[in-house]
Amino acid sequence: MSETAQSKAAPPGAPERPAGAAPPPGGSGAAPAGYRPAERSPLAVLTAPGRIAARAAANAVLIVIALAFLVPLLWLLFASVDPAAGMSVRFPEAPSLENFAAVLTTDITFRPLWNGLLLSGGSSLIAVAVATLAAYPLSRYNLRFKRPFLYTVLFTTGLPLTAIMVPVYGVFVQADLIDNQFATMLFMAATSLPFAIWLIKNFMDGVPISLEEAAWVDGASSWDALRLLVVPLMLPGMAVVAVFTFVQSWGNFFVPFILLLTPEYMPASVTIYTFFGQHGAVIYGQLAAFSLVYTVPAAALWLIASRAMGGAFAFGGALKG
Amino acid sequence: MASSTLTPPPAAARARRTGSARPGRRGIARWAVPLAPAVLLLIMFVAGPIVWSVWAAFTNAALTGAAAANTEFVGFENFQNLLADPAVWNATVLTLIFLFGSAIVGQNLLGLALALLMQRRNRVTRAFVSTVVVGAWVLPETVTAFTWAAFLGREGSLNTALAALGLPPQNWMYAAPIFAVILANIWKGTAFSMMVYSAALQEVPPDLKESARVDGASGVQTLRHVTLPLIRRSILTNLILITLQTLQVFTLIYIMTGGGPGTRSETLPVLMYEQAFDFGHLGYGTAIALVLLAVAGLVSAVYVRALRAEGSV
Numbered sequence: 001m002s003e004t005a006q007s008k009a010a011p012p013g014a015p016e017r018p019a020g021a022a023p024p025p026g027g028s029g030a031a032p033a034g035y036r037p038a039e040r041s042p043l044a045v046l047t048a049p050g051r052i053a054a055r056a057a058a059n060a061v062l063i064v065i066a067l068a069f070l071v072p073l074l075w076l077l078f079a080s081v082d083p084a085a086g087m088s089v090r091f092p093e094a095p096s097l098e099n100f101a102a103v104l105t106t107d108i109t110f111r112p113l114w115n116g117l118l119l120s121g122g123s124s125l126i127a128v129a130v131a132t133l134a135a136y137p138l139s140r141y142n143l144r145f146k147r148p149f150l151y152t153v154l155f156t157t158g159l160p161l162t163a164i165m166v167p168v169y170g171v172f173v174q175a176d177l178i179d180n181q182f183a184t185m186l187f188m189a190a191t192s193l194p195f196a197i198w199l200i201k202n203f204m205d206g207v208p209i210s211l212e213e214a215a216w217v218d219g220a221s222s223w224d225a226l227r228l229l230v231v232p233l234m235l236p237g238m239a240v241v242a243v244f245t246f247v248q249s250w251g252n253f254f255v256p257f258i259l260l261l262t263p264e265y266m267p268a269s270v271t272i273y274t275f276f277g278q279h280g281a282v283i284y285g286q287l288a289a290f291s292l293v294y295t296v297p298a299a300a301l302w303l304i305a306s307r308a309m310g311g312a313f314a315f316g317g318a319l320k321g
Numbered sequence: 322m323a324s325s326t327l328t329p330p331p332a333a334a335r336a337r338r339t340g341s342a343r344p345g346r347r348g349i350a351r352w353a354v355p356l357a358p359a360v361l362l363l364i365m366f367v368a369g370p371i372v373w374s375v376w377a378a379f380t381n382a383a384l385t386g387a388a389a390a391n392t393e394f395v396g397f398e399n400f401q402n403l404l405a406d407p408a409v410w411n412a413t414v415l416t417l418i419f420l421f422g423s424a425i426v427g428q429n430l431l432g433l434a435l436a437l438l439m440q441r442r443n444r445v446t447r448a449f450v451s452t453v454v455v456g457a458w459v460l461p462e463t464v465t466a467f468t469w470a471a472f473l474g475r476e477g478s479l480n481t482a483l484a485a486l487g488l489p490p491q492n493w494m495y496a497a498p499i500f501a502v503i504l505a506n507i508w509k510g511t512a513f514s515m516m517v518y519s520a521a522l523q524e525v526p527p528d529l530k531e532s533a534r535v536d537g538a539s540g541v542q543t544l545r546h547v548t549l550p551l552i553r554r555s556i557l558t559n560l561i562l563i564t565l566q567t568l569q570v571f572t573l574i575y576i577m578t579g580g581g582p583g584t585r586s587e588t589l590p591v592l593m594y595e596q597a598f599d600f601g602h603l604g605y606g607t608a609i610a611l612v613l614l615a616v617a618g619l620v621s622a623v624y625v626r627a628l629r630a631e632g633s634v
Contacts, residue, residue: 054540058438059446065435066450069457069508072472076464079471087477134359137352151625156367158561158621160569162590163613164367166597166606167374170382190366193359222351251461253572258598272463277576284471291464299459 079288086284099289108275109268109293116267116294118181119256120249123188128242130189131196132204136226138197139204140212150201156194165258172259179261188255192245199244203237204230236308243305250298268294371614374607382604392604399608409609411584412592416568418499419506419588424567427507429560432514436522437544439515451515458512466576469505470494498578498586505573510566514559521555522548554627561624568617589613 071089079085080099082092103109138146168187169178177183212225220228231238249255253269260266263274272294276287378399382392403409435454439447460468472478473493480490493501525548533543549556571590574580580587580595587595589609597606 055441059442062435062438062442062446062450065431066453069453069511071478072468072508073453073456075471075478076468087471087474088481089478130358130362133355136355138356141352143352151629154625154628155618155621156363158565158617158624159367160565160590160613160617162569162571163593163610163617164370164374166593166603166610167370167377168366169597170377170603170607171370171373186362187366190362193363197359222355226355247459251463253461253463253576269461269463272467273576276467287467291460291467295460295464298461299456302459 076288076291079284080292081285081289083285085288099283099285100293102283103286103290103293108271109290111264112266112268112271113294113297115181115265116250116269119185119188119267120246122182122185123192123249124242124246126186126189127192127196127245128200128238131193131200131241132226132231132238134193134197135201135204136222136230138201140209140222150198153194153197157198161191161252162254165254169258178259179265181260181265184256184259187259188249188252191255192248196241196245199241200234200238203234203241207233240305240308243301247298247302247305374611374614377604378608378611380604382607383601395604399605402605403608403612408584408587408592409589412587412589412609415499415586416588416590419503419570419574420564420567422499422503423506424510424563425560427503428510428514428563428567431507431511432516432559433518433556435511435515436518437548439519440522451512454515455512457508458510460509462509462572463576465505465509466573469501469508469573470577473501473504494578495582498582502574502577502586505577506567506570509573510563513566514563517555517559517562518552521552525551557627558624561620561627564620565617565624568613568620 075089078089078092081095081097082090083096083098084093085099137143138150143149172178172180172183172187175183207230211229212220215225215229250267251269253273256265256267257270257273260270263271266274268290272287272290276282276290379394379396380392381395381398435450439450442450457465474480475490475492477493479493484490491497529547529551530543533547538546569590570588571594574586574588574591575594578586580591584592590613593606593609593613596602596609
């Protein structure tokens with residue numbers, strides 16, 4: 001982790017910026033049209049005007065893409081404060097918090113958010129605790145099955161959750177676990193486990209083993225070593241994993257939709273659909289307001305965690321270890 | 322440092338095996354106890370259901386009716402029905418279109434383009450673009466679905482923009498449902514590819530590009546012969562990961578179009594849901610799920626192999 005943070009902080013922009021940015025101003029300023037005498041590099045002359053054009057084009061393309069991405073987001077923001085919001089994005093004529101007032105009730109917002117907190121928070125805590133325990137032998141001992149086990153874990157991170165929901169439903173029916181919040185929480189914890197074990201094991205590999213060896217000599221058990229030496233050192237990493245599994249479950253619609261029945265147990269990811277999706281006329285302003293109330297906590301957590309991982313946290317990098 | 326902690330020095334390992342400097346518990350318990358909760362949870366909730374699904378796919382398990390009471394073994398009937406079912410072929414084709422359109426072409430190329438374009442831009446432009454694109458990514462899937470249903474709806478923003486250009490409005494979810502969900506999924510997922518590629522491009526040594534330039538290579542040539550080969554690992558990783566993500570997209574499609582109109586956006590996950598839960602054919606739904614699992618399993622195995630070749634495991 002520290003490696004990513006460092007490489008993020010120091011090298012990327014620094015060496016590249018001067019090299020990339022310096023030539024065009026000099027080249028364009030000194031040699032406007034046709035004047036190309038003492039330039040040593042033929043390249044600078046050939047590309048200087050082209051580079052400016054290319055830079056302008058790149059900026060233009062970027063801005064157009066960003067604007068295209070922005071419109072649906074703007075709709076969400078504007079509609080939430082516009083009691084008369086429709087489908088199309090527009091600046092609210094009479095902005096008010098009416099929509100928020102309308103959705104901030106126990107039935108529509110507070111209970112679903114609480115249910116979501118219970119499911120996602122519970123499952124992420126379980127996943128991180130269980131994964132930390134499992135990561136210890138995987139990181140510290142030479143076990144014959146370690147590599148196959150890790151391959152299996154990695155392989156499992158790729159299995160589609162959607163596809164196992166039908167069989168999971170079948171098993172839950174037979175075990176009489178349908179509509180059981182705790183069982184649903186355990187299931188969500190189990191599905192985040194492969195990812196959590198993988199990341200936490202990698203974090204743990206970064207904690208030097210020498211301290212523990214000293215502790216072992218002094219007669220400490222592995223449990224003491226894990227609890228008193230390793231965990232305190234990798235708490236930030238564990239927190240990041242907890243946040244990612246939390247955000248994942250927070251947004252999960254399919255699992256609670258299938259495994260829970262009672263409307264009072266449903267988290268916000270499902271109630272947004274049952275309240276707004278299944279009734280004919282949608283009140284768009286309220287839908288947008290609810291969406292924001294539901295999105296902001298998870299999005300904020302995610303942003304904090306990815307900052308902690310070093311700027312634009314690269315999932316690919318994290319998965320690769 | 323990482324390698325030394327990964328595999329402790331042999332001397333220490335030997336000492337541990339003899340038990341001299343090792344903590345209290347001996348043998349199996351020292352690894353079995355801490356691994357047990359994880360293994361139990363994974364067996365109960367992941368491996369168990371997959372094994373169950375292999376069984377159920379060969380039965381007529383159903384939610385209601387006679388088959389629900391006494392489930393019977395039906396052999397390969399579900400799979401024969403699967404192969405003969407035009408709905409399955411339709412869903413397979415739509416899943417592939419969705420996968421190629423939204424992930425392999427859409428998210429992948431757009432993400433790469435954004436990462437490349439953002440390399441030399443000023444701080445403000447970069448902050449603006451990445452905030453907007455990542456903002457789309459952090460929205461929960463249900464919110465994305467509703468936002469895009471509004472965006473593409475008859476009175477939605479897209480039609481407003483088209484009308485301003487003098488073009489006829491459409492209800493995109495009816496006129497071109499698969500196109501609609503592809504667009505929404507590109508919007509949702511591009512940030513992931515962009516972040517993977519941004520990180521990869523930072524690892525490309527700038528002097529390599531500079532020397533290619535000095536040798537007279539054009540921007541496109543530098544990209545093709547220097548940059549892209551250097552980040553090919555990230556390209557592979559990214560393609561695999563977004564394929565795995567996209568194969569299982571259910572919520573976005575289910576909320577935006579419900580697989581319709583008719584079956585025109587009914588991808589395999591949506592068909593699976595419909596068969597298992599709307600029609601109650603649990604066995605048949607499970608057979609479809611197994612097909613999805615098998616395809617994803619293959620892709621995931623490629624991923625594991627790729628990482629193993631790289632030596633990261």
